[in-house]
Each structure stands twice: as structure tokens, then as C-alpha cells.
Amino acid sequence: MNQDHANLYDRLGRREGITRITRELIKNHMANPLVNIRYGQVDDMDRLERNVIDFFCMGAGGPETYGGRDMLTTHRGMNISEQEFVTVVDDAMAALQTCGVDAPVRNEVLAILWSLKGEVVRV
Template identity: 55%
Template structure:
């Protein structure tokens, strides 16, 4: 779990314009053969919003996280 949290943090730091510190797999490689549907992708976005709201993350920051996640849709859905 510690490693997962670190990778997620690094991913968002890189995705939000911070230094390029993410060293994990690219999104296509990470999701290849998972056959994630559009509905499943949206369910993850919903879960992310719920988690952000439950942790009192500001509206602007929530929008930034959703923008980063949604920008990856083509690299995750149906791969």
C-alpha cells in the first residue's frame, strides 16, 4: 500500500505540471488487456470525486484531479 500511495502521489505531481518524477508504467502498458469500459472508467472518476470530497479537498483541486484523470481516458478505456 505504501508503494501504491507513493506512485499515485508521483503520478499526480507529474500530471499537475510538477517535476517529472513518476517512474511507473505508462497508462497503455498498465491497462493493456484489461478491457476497461467507458462506464467502468466513469465509476473510477466517481470514486475519486467521493474520496476527494470525503477528505475536504477544495473544488478547484477536485477539478484539477478530474482533468488529469479524464485526460487519460483514451489510454485506459478499451486497451
């Protein structure tokens, strides 16, 4: 398939690529002193990883179904700051780059992540 006409899911490497990106992202979060405490409090990291992968796959146009909570419900009451949100986005951009995702595709993901800010920050 021509990469210019492939959907975001295909351009990210389908489930296999998104799984690789998600694992790198979680690794980045765990190493990041601004957000690692939030991830250290997660009871079931395997479930978190599966939910992130399914959410990312479905949001990128893949066939997966996301069965977790919506963004607003997930983040309500966590009092996530703008700085934490930007840090998480930076970790995501670094994961995409580490996994060899081209700049135009990274920018597309960046726009999607930024569009979620109102459902995450100080809700």
C-alpha cells in the same frame, strides 16, 4: 502563496495532501464492488500506492519523478469498461471531497482524469 496562482500540486496540499487523497481513493476503490476485484489482484499495494502518489504528484506539477509504466502500458489488455472508468473517476472525486479539496480544484482534477480515458478504456 496566493491559492489562485499556486500550481495544482500546491493547491492539493503537496505530497502530504496527495498522499492523503491517494489513500482515500484506494480505500474507495477497495470498497467499490465495480472495481475492487481489480485491486484485490494487486500483489504489492504499497508499490501501487507509491506509484499513484508519484504519478499524481508529478502530473500536478510537483518535483516528484514517476518511475512506473505509462498509462497505456499499465492498462493495455485489462479491457476496462467505460462504466469502470467512470466509477474510478467518481471514487477520485469522492476522495478529493472527503479530503476537503475545493470544487474548482476537484473540477481541474476531473478534467485531467477525463483526458486519460483514451489511455485506459478498452486498450
